[in-house]
Amino acid sequence: AQSVTQPDIHITVSEGASLELRCNYSYGATPYLFWYVQSPGQGLQLLLKYFSGDTLVQGIKGFEAEFKRSQSSFNLRKPSVHWSDAAEYFCAVGARAAGNKLTFGGGTRVLVKP
């Protein structure tokens, strides 16, 4: 069975500083990996996804993530955080063999200090 771990429940970062959110997954085959963002009272918005190929993927809002098979990780980064990036971030793994249903991590809430 697939699983996803986001070790950090909360992260506080200053506006303009860099951000890195950690994600570790467990899956027997090559996974499809995703990062979603959820602002308060909103649904989930896809930031980026990894299927295959280049292990560094670019997403929306200036985010990027790197797939490292050897570490079973898919960490999300942003070089310079804006106040509007305050939200909850979810890493997820999907598997084509399982109808592409998603298994989510517990989420990381990001607070941005002025």
Add this chain to the structure above:
Amino acid sequence: GAGVSQSPSNKVTEKGKDVELRCDPISGHTALYWYRQSLGQGLEFLIYFQGNSAPDKSGLPSDRFSAERTGGSVSTLTIQRTQQEDSAVYLCASSQTVDNTEAFFGQGTRLTVV
């Protein structure tokens, strides 16, 4: 439609009553997914549809939960004899097919059982 639409956006119900939650997927999307987001359990998969059939119902928590999809479009999630632990946000997502892994989420239905 332009996006995944869920109704109602909020529902307060008395313990023991039945509720129906509705999801209108993006037009032409054949795959539809239901997830539940609660404080204690995070984001959990409930069920997915390919067309009108549900190959995977493994996430439904009990036999009080059921879902159907008609005409390959609208889906209804029904919870019978609601309990307080059913209180959560119920999220619906759709994708073009189960092979197209980008899922688009609705804003969710917040269910409160009192």
